[in-house]
Each structure stands twice: as C-alpha cells, then as structure tokens.
Amino acid sequence: MTNKYKVIGFDADDTLWVNEPYFQDTEKRFAELMSEYGPPEFIREELYRTEMANLADYGYGAKGFSLSLIETALRLSGGRNLDRFVEEIIGYVKDLVNKPVILLEGVGELLEKLKSCGYRLIVATKGDLRDQERKLEISGLTSFFHHIEIMTDKKTENYRKLLSHLDIRPEEFLMVGNSLRSDILPVLEMGGHAVLVPFHTSWIHESAEKPADNGRFHELESLTELDKILFI
Secondary structure (H helix, E strand, C coil): CCCCCCEEEECCECCCECCHHHHHHHHHHHHHHCHHHCCHHHHHHHHHHHHHHHHHHHCCCHHHHHHHHHHHHHHHHCCCCHHHHHHHHHHHHHHHHCCCCCECCCHHHHHHHHHHCCCEEEEEEECCHHHHHHHHHHHCCHHHCCEEEEECCCCHHHHHHHHHHHCCCHHHEEEEECCHHHHHHHHHHCCCEEEECCCCCCCHHHCCCCCCCCCCEEECCCHHHHHHHHCC
C-alpha cells in the first residue's frame, strides 16, 4: 500500500509533550509577585500586552517570555524594587526552562508505528532554539525524525520554505498539532493536510476559528487516534 502522505510533520510543545501548563504556572507566580499593582487577571493582561508588542523582536519561547516578564514588572512598578523583581523573575525562568519533558500518552508508540510503515516524520516547531533542542534531546524521540525544523514563526510562507527544502508538494504533507493558528490554518492555506489534536489548555494567542470541512482538515481527541486517519 502506497502512503498518501510523503511527510508527516509534528508540532512539539503540547503535541508531543507538556509545555503550556509550565508557562501558565510561571504567569501565576508572576501575578503573585506583582500583586501590589493589581489583581491576577490585570497582571496577566498586562503581561500578554507586553508579549504581543514584543513578538516581532523576540519571537516565541522562554527567553522572549522572560524579557516580557521583566518589562512588565518595570512598567507596573515604575522601576521601584526592580532589583528584587528581576531576581525573582530570573528564578522563575530558570525553573521554567528546566522543567521535565513529559511525553503525552502514546507518543512513542505512535511514532514507532508510523516510521515502521514507511512514513517520513519531521518536527516542525517554533520557540527558543536552545530550549527546543534541549527538550528534543531529553525526550528520546529524535531517532524517529528525518528532519527537525525549529522555526521563527509558523506562517504559510514558513511552511512553503520547509516543503521546498523537503522537496515535496503541499498535498503530500500532513501537519499534526494543537494550535489552529500555527499548525493548521497556514498548512491548509497552502494546500496541505492538517490534523488538530487540542491540548486541554493553550495560549490565547494561538486561538482561531476552526476551518470549514474541506476534506483536508481533521480533528482528533488524542494523538493515538492518528492511525485511524492513515488507515494503518
């Protein structure tokens, strides 16, 4: 049987392993640290506003997040007690980037099955280069992947460049991820196929409306159901 897709791409954070809960826990700690300047929801809104303003300069990932934490603390405090705030924030970020890599259920077994069926598997993720490399190394999954792409962003043009490097057409590519904005919509826009596997929590920036059913979009409750779509 000939495989319908030449390449299957996997997002990493919250698709292969746990990530967003760690960031949310750090945000909670930051809100407690800055509690004298407002309630938790206000502090989180101010942090999100800073993150959005900084995305073009810092990109995604832990390092950009840490700079946004410091900038938000500076703005809210007016520079008062900044030394104490920065010291605490540095501790939060060190804790964040050293969190354990916890694979989601059935990930290893699924990748092994797909590879044994002849699929070329890749990782297509975004974030801080060193942090993502660390997580991939610790995960024990790197041997399953033909190629690992740590992208500055995940827009349609980024995917087109990736597919050009892989020498495949969009219709030969299947992307699997938890983010509509980053993993699904850009791939569908260029003519590829995409599978949404929602994680129980997600960053608000990654939210978007679900696409219409065009035969190239699927949604699963668990990554372990992917073999049903592939008929293996």
